[in-house]
Amino acid sequence: MTKLSVNINKLATLRNARGGNVPDILKAAKDIQQFGAHGITIHPRPDERHIRYQDARDLKSVVYTEYNIEGNPEKSFIDLVLEVKPTQVTLVPDAIDAITSNAGWDTKKHQSFLKEVIAEFQRNNIRTSIFVDPVIEMIEGAKDTGTDRIELYTESFAHQYSLGNENGILPYTESAKRAVELGLGINAGHDLSLDNIQFFKQNIPGLLEVSIGHALIAEAIYLGLDNVVNMYIHKLK
Template sequence: MTRLSVNINKWATLRNARGGNTPDLLLTATRIQEYGAEGITIHPRPDERHIRYQDAYDLKPIVHTEYNIEGNPIPSFLEMVLKIKPTQVTLVPDGPDALTSDHGWDVNTHQGFLQDVIGQFKEAGIRTSIFLDPDPALITGAVKTGADRIELYTEGYASQYGQDREKAIHPYHETALEAKRQGIGVNAGHDLNLQNIAFFAEHIPELLEVSIGHALICESIEKGLDNVVRMYLNRLKSDIE
């Protein structure tokens, strides 16, 4: 069964807008897990415009499911992750001024760099994943980095879903098949929502985990956080029932 990890960055954005502690990020993470989500994801950036580095430390004892920390492995990020030792670290090649993640790694150009960083994380017992565009030709390079998993960057799928979902899913399906063949796990995330998540999960072989934040938070404003978490869980189960 595909695990649901909820990215709580936008809760931190809302908290930071008023300078206080409302909404309480730790309470939010606790409730999300109580509602059935199997993981919490955060993506701290150097400017700390949503998740702060201190949040990453404070969440450690709160997250009793899978704790996934995403980010570009700059020195401060590397140091933080090695101290916290989350369940998983997902490496994303976004610049400090990026509004949101918008591409995966060039695993051939950055192979040596990724091997070094991933080696440090794996030595510390942290599962590693790298953000990757949907292209089967990239899988061999991803495997060579030493990563345990890839996270498919799904913005392309989400943007094309309404026009031609079969065409939209094709490169993701093919990439996942190649990943399965070469023995590397598959996660996915970015712009997945209640409308497109079930079709995606049904067509990606052995999809281990999805990380969903922005859409889930927006949907929760209308429908309620507990309801939305359960709706995602039901859609992720639909491909095995």
């Protein structure tokens, strides 16, 4: 089945809003894994407005499933990942002031840079994934960087699906087919939710992992974290 990695950034945002250590990020990561999730994702940003760099270090000792660290590969981020050595690093071209991720890599324009960074992570036995839009040319460019996987940026699909346009899945299906042909692993994330995850899963061949944070944490406010994690797992089977 497709694995579920839960992004816990929003829990860190809640903690930081009040100070102190409520909710406890380490306990939350332990609980989410015990509830059945297959991994924990974090996306530290330079201003540490949610997950802090120290959180990334501390989580290493409690994440016993898969540990995925996302971020823009500037020097401080690269150094952090090489120190922590998570299961996977996902490279995202975030602007420093971005509220959330809003575009995939231009894998042609930035190919040389991505090759260099990816090679360094792979030398340290860290699986690599790069955030890409569902564009065949960008998928083919990703292959040329040497990355292990791609993560399809799914905001456009989620928006179209919410409008009732199921054809919004088509670029993702075609991109996934091309990725499979090229031997790339496929992850996906951004605005996936209980409403759209099953349809997405059913139409994406070779989908290995989804990373879900904002929607899952919001849904858990009403339905409970344990319940929501298992609802996702059920829909991904």
